[in-house]
Amino acid sequence: MSSETELDRLEAEVTACRACPRLVEWRELVAREKRAAFRDWDYWGRPIPGFGDPAARVLILGLAPAAHGANRTGRMFTGDRSGDFLFAALHRTGYANQPTSEHRDDGLALTDCWITAAVRCAPPANKPLPDERERCSHWLDRELALLAAPRVVVCLGAFAWEAALRTPALTDQPPPRPRPRFGHGTEHGRLLGCFHPSQQNTFTGKLTPAMLDAVLLRARERVAAGGP
Numbered sequence: 001m002s003s004e005t006e007l008d009r010l011e012a013e014v015t016a017c018r019a020c021p022r023l024v025e026w027r028e029l030v031a032r033e034k035r036a037a038f039r040d041w042d043y044w045g046r047p048i049p050g051f052g053d054p055a056a057r058v059l060i061l062g063l064a065p066a067a068h069g070a071n072r073t074g075r076m077f078t079g080d081r082s083g084d085f086l087f088a089a090l091h092r093t094g095y096a097n098q099p100t101s102e103h104r105d106d107g108l109a110l111t112d113c114w115i116t117a118a119v120r121c122a123p124p125a126n127k128p129l130p131d132e133r134e135r136c137s138h139w140l141d142r143e144l145a146l147l148a149a150p151r152v153v154v155c156l157g158a159f160a161w162e163a164a165l166r167t168p169a170l171t172d173q174p175p176p177r178p179r180p181r182f183g184h185g186t187e188h189g190r191l192l193g194c195f196h197p198s199q200q201n202t203f204t205g206k207l208t209p210a211m212l213d214a215v216l217l218r219a220r221e222r223v224a225a226g227g228p
Helices: 003-015 021-033 082-090 129-144 160-166 209-223
Strands: 056-062 113-117 152-154 191-194
Touching: 003 021, 003 129, 056 160, 082 209, 129 160, 152 160, 152 209, 160 191, 191 209
Parallel strands: 056 113, 056 152, 152 191
Antiparallel strands: none
């Protein structure tokens, strides 16, 4: 069976998951109550699968879906300000065919890039609990087993960095001690740190378009050089 078929089967399992009662309750509450600006939307309200190029050598790892972003549209980083910032950068650096991502069927296609998250449901206050994080980790393990081994993992924020360090398939070894500290531009093995494109970071200038472009171009450079 092809890896794409297996990824489709995995997507069906991910989107049906109800393993974390608190997250199920929150994602479905948000989908019912909606935000006024999106009152005409039929919210997705389920876990979010990864997406992109199955042969990707660059994997982008986020924290979790946004309540009124991916939890609304059904695709990672789609429909919120963080995604607007990220996809514009992916387009500038040659990973995406268009600079915007508004809904699942908007024609966006990624090349040599796969986007996923450590936690698949929108958490209250964007803060999954430790047990929710651990319960969700097997989805990333299974996803990685079906992808052409990513040579570089761009970790968007400290949460994603820590999740990657706990994922043996991404570190090729047990979690290192002491743990390498997260930082923008920090590199450890195949991991590459990047500030999360949240409004808190982008509106304050902590993360600029040039900074994000530089990380994505560094990922391409490392792939061209043969990986970590």
